[in-house]
Amino acid sequence: MHELSIATAIIERADEMARADGTDSVSAVTVRVGELAGVVADALSFAFEVARDGTALAGARLQVEQVPAQAWCGPCAEEFAVGMPPFFWCPRCDRPSTELRSGRELEITAIEPAPATA
Numbered sequence: 001m002h003e004l005s006i007a008t009a010i011i012e013r014a015d016e017m018a019r020a021d022g023t024d025s026v027s028a029v030t031v032r033v034g035e036l037a038g039v040v041a042d043a044l045s046f047a048f049e050v051a052r053d054g055t056a057l058a059g060a061r062l063q064v065e066q067v068p069a070q071a072w073c074g075p076c077a078e079e080f081a082v083g084m085p086p087f088f089w090c091p092r093c094d095r096p097s098t099e100l101r102s103g104r105e106l107e108i109t110a111i112e113p114a115p116a117t118a
Contacts, residue, residue: 003039006106007047007062014111015056021113026060028112034105035069035084059114069103 014029029048033039041064048062069082073090079101080091088097 003043004047004051006039007044007051010048010062010108011051011055011057014060014108017108017111018056018113021111023111023113024056025114026057026111027114028061028063028110029057029108030063030065030110030112032065032067032105032107032109034067034103036082036086036100036103037106039106041066063110065109067102067105070101071097072099072101073097074099 010029010031014026018024018026031044033041033044045062045064052058052060069084069086070079071082071088071090072079073093073095074097075095076090076093078090078092080097082088082100082103086103088100089095090097
């Protein structure tokens with residue numbers, strides 16, 4: 001399950017980013033995961049819960065924003081869903097697409113600091 005290594009990397013990077021902003025603990029991390037990134041969102045969420053123990057993200061939740069795969073057809077200027085399994089043939093002009101516009105993302109987009117305790 002490679003999602004565990006991805007979750008560990010997310011935790012390490014989120015911890016670095018939080019500390020750089022002067023935050024000691026994090027309550028949420030938001031990631032964008034493309035449809036073609038090869039990551040199963042449920043497995044990533046489970047792995048995140050396992051890997052976060054003993055870190056500054058011990059109480060954090062993972063929010064996954066799934067990004068659909070979209071391709072672009074230059075000859076007819078059509079953007080279309082690629083789907084799963086991916087099909088890169090333009091539904092409008094019946095030609096293959098050579099440009100993937102989205103769907104391979106795997107990035108942290110937000111880190112929410114934990115509320116300060118008094």
